[in-house]
Amino acid sequence: MRGWWQEISGLVLPVACGGCGVPRTPLCERCAYELYGSAARRARPVPEPAGLPVVHAAAPYADAVRAVLLAHKERGALGLARPLGVALAGAVRAAVPPATRETGPLLLVPVPSARRAVRARGHDAARRIARAAAGELRRTGTEARALPVLRQWREVADQSGLTARERARNLAGALRVAGGAGRLLEGGRVVLVDDLMTTGASLAEAARALTEAQRVEFSGFAQLNAAVVAAPPFSFEINRN
Numbered sequence: 670m671r672g673w674w675q676e677i678s679g680l681v682l683p684v685a686c687g688g689c690g691v692p693r694t695p696l697c698e699r700c701a702y703e704l705y706g707s708a709a710r711r712a713r714p715v716p717e718p719a720g721l722p723v724v725h726a727a728a729p730y731a732d733a734v735r736a737v738l739l740a741h742k743e744r745g746a747l748g749l750a751r752p753l754g755v756a757l758a759g760a761v762r763a764a765v766p767p768a769t770r771e772t773g774p775l776l777l778v779p780v781p782s783a784r785r786a787v788r789a790r791g792h793d794a795a796r797r798i799a800r801a802a803a804g805e806l807r808r809t810g811t812e813a814r815a816l817p818v819l820r821q822w823r824e825v826a827d828q829s830g831l832t833a834r835e836r837a838r839n840l841a842g843a844l845r846v847a848g849g850a851g852r853l854l855e856g857g858r859v860v861l862v863d864d865l866m867t868t869g870a871s872l873a874e875a876a877r878a879l880t881e882a883q884r885v886e887f888s889g890f891a892q893l894n895a896a897v898v899a900a901p902p903f904s905f906e907i908n909r910n
Contacts, residue, residue, distance in 0.1 A: 687740035687749045688733030695748045700733040704898075705756035709763035712900035714869040720880075721873040722895045724866055725763040727756035730899035738864055738899060742794040753864065753898055754801020758809070760896035761802060761860050773857035774812035777803050780863040780875045781819050781844070793817075798898065799862050818850035819875055844874050846882035854879075861895040866904070872897075 685692050688700025696704070705727055712726040728734045740746040741753060765775060779799040799815040806813035822845045846854075861875050872895050879893060 684748070687737045687746050689736070695746070696737065696752050700737065701752060703733040704728055704737060704752060705759050709760040709896070710905055711763075712866060712897070712904035714866065714900070714904055718869045718873040720877050721869045722861060722876050722893045723764065724869070724872060724895040724897060724900070725760045726866065726897045726900040726904065727760040728899050729902040729905060730865060730867075731902055734899050741798075742864065745791060747792065747797070750797045750801045751805075753798045754803075754805050756898045757798055757802035757862055757864075757896060758805040760898065761806065761813075761862065762811070764860055764894040764896040765858055774814055775803075775806060776854060776857040776859045777813060777815045777862045778819060778854075778859055778875070778879065779815065779817050780861065780871050781817070781821055784821060795863050798864055802862065816850075816853055818847050818853060819844050819878060820847050844878040846878055851882050854883075859893055861893065863895075863897045864899070866895075866897045866900045 684695050686694050686697040686700055688703065689697060691697045707728070709725045709727045712724050714721075730738070737749055737753065741749040761775060761777065777799045779793075779795040782793050782795060796815070796817050799817070803813040803815040859879065861872055861879070863872060866872060876893055876895070
């Protein structure tokens, strides 16, 4: 019921920009530029968890971008999924530039949210944005699809307030690829996607689960990349070779 109400509420209630609150638009031009007006860049958390793939992010997690992500995830502003998908699509293009793409579509695998969080919010934010990003990539000439094949097979603690090390311990071994889903990942370039990277623990655990499934179920990706809508500003400031 909550999801149905969220879907139609934007059609019947006054809207305001999810980034700055200016009325009569779900996202103003200024906030849209903050979200996807600049080229996506590599982002690296500090400390960088073991097993983290190369991550590209569309924007720093601050100000309007932070407000838009929270409005979509926590306040049910589902109309923001499309511009967030545009931002994520830009990060995916940066993560897998044309010269390095293998034959086959881009396969966007979203990092799943905790089951209780999905129940509380009424939707899975990363999955919704992944679908929007795949649609944006197809619209602009790149074959792509979203494949939500990762599952949480055990409950994890709320990540809020945990340190990077505590988050890594909390998530260790928590994800698996759904049974029989490995064959869906063959024949394309797999890109892990999420709305936000903070410590990188979720992406590292997702990469572990996908790599383990690859060894057991299928022969697939030669390289695993990741893309997110946003990352903390300091993630862009350190360039380590």
